Amino acid sequence: MITSRRHLLAAGAAASMTLGLSAAPGQASNAARFSLAFAPHEGSFASRGGLIEQIAYAADQGFTAWEDNTARDRPVAQQEQMAKALAQRNMTMGVFVASMPKWGQSRPWLGSDDGSEREAFLADIAASVEVAKRLNATCITVVPGFLAPKVPVDIQTARIIDLMRRAGDIAAPHNLVLVIEPLNTLTDHPGVYLQTIAQGYAVARGVNSPAVKILADLYHAQIQAGNLIPTLEACWSEIAYLQFGDNPGRKEPTSGEINYHTIVRWLRAHSFTGVIGMEHGNSLSGREGEERLVAAYREIDRS
Template sequence: MKRRNFIQKTALTTGVLSMGGILAHANEAKKNVDAHTFNLKYAPHLGMFKAHAGEDPIDQINFMADQGFTAFEDNGMMKRDVSLQTNMGETLAKRGMTMGVFVVDKGGNMANTLAAGKQEYIDIFLDGCKRAVEVAKRVNAKWMTVVPGGFERNLPIGVQDGHVIEALKRGAEIFEPHGLVMVLEPLSDSPDLYLQNSDQTYMICKGVDSPSCKILYDIYHLQKTEGHLIHNMGLTWDEIAYIQIGDNPGRKEPTTGEINYKNVFKWIHEKGFDGVLGMEHGNSKEGKEGEQTVIDAYKEVDAFM
């Protein structure tokens, strides 16, 4: 091939490749421009939109981003293959999405209760914290959910509080150097769970006294256990680092129950909250219709400006 023809052909090929890259970026940008703009960082989870996106986790994340969601959470992240964790983290970064919580693996919500003060339970918890640090690096996560476990009924409540605080202090020592935050979630699932109310969780966080130990305020659970949502969020606001969503009764998307989510989200927005609000609920309807209903519900309750 003559040198002149070679140079022309090479330049043409390079131009085509460059144009391909430009078009790819343009298409990605167009997706983001076309997506709905939400006022808050709502975070869906895997399975919520699988009728539209299919079973593949990466396709599901991309679908979420295409709809305008700017965050994602995955309770079961620690149990996923390392390769999938890495791929999910890279996809989130590419789509400009914030990784929300995953659950620190410590043997289940009711197992290995930190309230008992038993060394074997503490060791399981601390091992879970150490492994969570590595997962967080792969997916660029900041927050991890921790549930202290059940009551230790044969001990006075103050002693149980002391045991939980001391165990969480040791967990915070693991997370602090990495800028990670364990968020404590009070739950309504069982009267045997140690952590159930926002004021109790606030007290525990003050006792731990660490930027790596904060409150996960799950609106669904706390509507059930205490109600008075905006008032109680206001009382504990300086310790709240993460919020989760679900209407009551039913634990489905906003607009399906009794909670006035438009007012709640308006209040959260006015507080200047720039963190993640995890969509930890089911869909009220099945299939694509149900998934679109979820998307439309968030557009409705987010329209508070």
């Protein structure tokens, strides 16, 4: 079965590469455009060159969006260059991260008794607004820190809801949406505060603002709780952005256990038109892996 699937994916990649002839800057791609706004990131097509070359290559394969978690930390000139490249190819900018947690230190504790980290977080949100304007982004990822020791979780939740209300008030006048991202604690991020989509739903409903919604990363969700489609169904009113990645391994769809064909059919049935971040690696190295990546997304896009 593995050999058969890889043969199918390789055939799909060859067909995609045939369509994916290079287009001049500012022109439409010759590749068939994906019907959903799948968003690669720097590294998805590393063999094709640097950031701008990878954006061009992605457009030539029919991708209509781009994602860059680290965009906030890039020099202003590079942010402007990226925005120009995306505009030339008529591509939508996906998320970037507003405030990166200190993973090795398990901070910040946004629900702790000390409010200084909450104020620093709000300063990061204000600075990220300017980055979003530069990039023409509409959604910004927020990771609401780690669990604070010795503080009841319900008290932390109340404090984080209050904090996200204040953050939403910063974002709302600029028509920006802060998407809070639940992360798994079993494989990648032990100790984070926000661990499930359902928990994110409780926070978002508590905030009750169009400027604060959920980023549903299905790789994290599968590891932490599973039951993906019923969870999406229950929490859909508060979900503004999705990310794909298969499990185990966090590679492209069809490489693991998640049935992304069914997920895509569910999204179509719910008329989802937002960006879907491709926040994962490639299961194969080099150009073979890049071609398999494109073929895998072609396969699920036909679902």
